[in-house]
Amino acid sequence: MARIFRRQRNLHPVAELNVTNLVDLGFTLLIIFMLAAPLIQNEQTIPVNLPEQSKSAQQIPPADTEYLSIVIDKAGQIFTGTSKAPISFDELSAQLAVAAKKPKQPVVRIRADGAIAYQKVIKVMDELGKQNLTKISFDTQTK
Template sequence: MGAQLAGKGGGGRGKRRGYRAMAEINMTPFIDVMLVLLIVFMVAAPLLTVGVPVDLPKTNAAPLEAQKDPLFVTVQADGTIFVQEQRVDRAGLVPLLTAITNANAEARILVRGDARIAYGTMLEVMGTMSAAGFKKVGLVAELPNTPAKR
């Protein structure tokens, strides 16, 4: 009896589908930002290691195992001494090391000496530390194929 005039549905009025909110999170922009940050930090991390510039001698000896917070004493080519990054004279070396290590004779101290420095100067610095009771005093060198870090 009744006739259908328009569309598939009844009553001449078509049903429109409305847009529903998408319940998924688009992860692509998040991943892109994380990858960019990863690259930025990978490039910036080596630049954060600050030290006193010194031309280290080359050696083929195997590197020692990494330790927690080594204490560096640097002797530059002109004989200037640094503890970490603080300049110190030879007379103030032992009191400063004693204060930093809390008088711990077992604290590991690594000496970085310029390749052009006189051998006697290095022995004087190391002898001063040994005479003060520091037992773990070592030398730092670079592998022959490693470029110098400045």
């Protein structure tokens, strides 16, 4: 007679959690934050004491809005969004001319120190008007 040797299988619940997908998600988020953090902090590296305003409701811009940041520090030096070195007014004018030629104009964010002469901001505003850049935002801090 032929005998069949079989092991009996005990059915029991699997007590292990497959974390492979969670690790992949964690690493993906880490990479995204590592790439985004320097871009967010880039314009914040120039110390500027923004003028104060009272709190008000903020409008949420569309997701596809492009921004061009212009920073004027306490000494009156002009910086653009990605530059850490001051640029001349002629260089700013050239960068604004390039931005004005884009099919969808960017929103120009002006971050001016509260202690600078008003004329510096007006000079930048005048150049924005010459280039027909009409979407302008002033960065302030709340009281």
